[in-house]
Amino acid sequence: MTDQITGPGPGRTIDQHEFRTTMGNFASGLTVVAGLDLTGRPTGLTCQSFSSLSVEPPLVLVCIGLGSTSWPLIEPTGRFGISILAEEQQDVCAALGRRSEDKFASIPWRAGESGSVYIEGALATIDCRIAAIHEAGDHRVVIGRVMDLEVREDGAPLLFYRGSYSKGAF
Numbered sequence: 001m002t003d004q005i006t007g008p009g010p011g012r013t014i015d016q017h018e019f020r021t022t023m024g025n026f027a028s029g030l031t032v033v034a035g036l037d038l039t040g041r042p043t044g045l046t047c048q049s050f051s052s053l054s055v056e057p058p059l060v061l062v063c064i065g066l067g068s069t070s071w072p073l074i075e076p077t078g079r080f081g082i083s084i085l086a087e088e089q090q091d092v093c094a095a096l097g098r099r100s101e102d103k104f105a106s107i108p109w110r111a112g113e114s115g116s117v118y119i120e121g122a123l124a125t126i127d128c129r130i131a132a133i134h135e136a137g138d139h140r141v142v143i144g145r146v147m148d149l150e151v152r153e154d155g156a157p158l159l160f161y162r163g164s165y166s167k168g169a170f
Helices: 016-023 071-077 087-096
Strands: 031-036 042-047 050-054 059-065 079-084 109-111 117-119 124-136 139-151 158-161 164-167
Touching (some): 031 059, 031 087, 042 087, 071 079, 087 158
Parallel strands (some): 079 117
Antiparallel strands (some): 031 042, 031 079, 050 059, 059 139, 079 124, 124 139, 158 164
């Protein structure tokens, strides 16, 4: 027996809950977007809207909610780091997903030479310079020019699927 899927009719209004539930069927990796603010303090956020965009030149994109309180502290620096989280970093993801004065107090991190911030133990880290920012709906689409990167030799990704953390079978 298969589930019935019905498509929207012409002009149908899409309910936010229905949209989120539908999009939750796409498993996504979890990342941290972070940098040093203008005072030298680490600031950042969790982000599941991340993708490679171009090989030549090397570009990535992240989508940041307009309500983010961390991004306005990162943007003026012109730089940010992306840490692709490993399956054992669920606590890191949760801590950086909250609004808090010092999200990095219990998170092992390091600063890159450019002012990007990387999470220790991440599967990969990517150093980016802001190339462009576009507003799209309730998000900013931030395009980053990749300046440097580093990959861990082992591990599996932390995934998000149907509203929950999930470990991939790799």
